[in-house]
Amino acid sequence: MILNHTIEALTERRSIRSFRTEQISEEELADILYAAKYAPSAMGLQARHFTVIQNKNTISDIVSAAEKNGAKFLPGHTPFYNAPTIIVLSAPDTAKYGREDCACAIMNIMLASHAYGLGSCYICSALNGLRDSEIIKSLKLPDKYTPFGCVALGYPKENAPAPKERRNDDITYIR
Numbered sequence: 001m002i003l004n005h006t007i008e009a010l011t012e013r014r015s016i017r018s019f020r021t022e023q024i025s026e027e028e029l030a031d032i033l034y035a036a037k038y039a040p041s042a043m044g045l046q047a048r049h050f051t052v053i054q055n056k057n058t059i060s061d062i063v064s065a066a067e068k069n070g071a072k073f074l075p076g077h078t079p080f081y082n083a084p085t086i087i088v089l090s091a092p093d094t095a096k097y098g099r100e101d102c103a104c105a106i107m108n109i110m111l112a113s114h115a116y117g118l119g120s121c122y123i124c125s126a127l128n129g130l131r132d133s134e135i136i137k138s139l140k141l142p143d144k145y146t147p148f149g150c151v152a153l154g155y156p157k158e159n160a161p162a163p164k165e166r167r168n169d170d171i172t173y174i175r
C-alpha cells in the first residue's frame, strides 16, 4: 500500500473523548471550517450550515434538552466530553440529501482536526437536544434547518485509543 499523509490521516484518526479545557485557536478553527466547506455535497449545493458553539451554558442546555426529550445518559456521562468547541451541522428541510451532506462535512472536520493534532468525536447521542425548538432558536439556525449531527473538538487530553480490529467479512466483489 502506498502510504501518504492522506491515507495516514484516514487510518490514524480516532474518536477522542477527553479534552483539555483550553480553547482551540481561531486560526485552527478557521482552517478546519475552510477544509470542511470542501466536503462533497449532493449536486454541489452545499446544503448545510455550520454552527460553532463555544459557550459552556449552551452546551449544557443542549444536554438538558436532550434529557428532557427522552435521552438517557449514564450517571456521570457527559455526551460532549467537556470539549471546548462543538460544531453542529444542519441542513434545510427541503434538501434531499441534507443528512449525507452534513455527514461528509463532519468527516472533513474530523480529518482536518486530526491534521492539526486536535481531537474530535462525531456526536449523535444528543441529537434530540439539538432538535429541541428552544435550542434551535438559541442556535440561530437558518429558517427550516434541522440539525443532523455535530462534532466535538479540542486539544486531546489523552492519546488516541488503538483502533478496533477491522472486519474482514464486509467486502463483496462483483466482477
Ligand SMILES: Cc1cc2nc3c(=O)[nH]c(=O)nc-3n(C[C@H](O)[C@H](O)[C@H](O)COP(=O)(O)O)c2cc1C
Pocket: 013, 014, 015, 016, 017, 121, 122, 123, 124, 125, 126, 163
Ligand atoms: C453517525 C455517528 C454517530 C456517532 N455518535 C457518537 C456519540 O454520540 N458519542 C460518541 O462517543 N461517539 C459517537 N460516534 C463515534 C463512534 O463511536 C466511533 O467513530 C467508532 O466507535 C469508531 O471509533 P473511531 O472513530 O476511533 O475509529 C459516532 C460516529 C458516527 C459515525
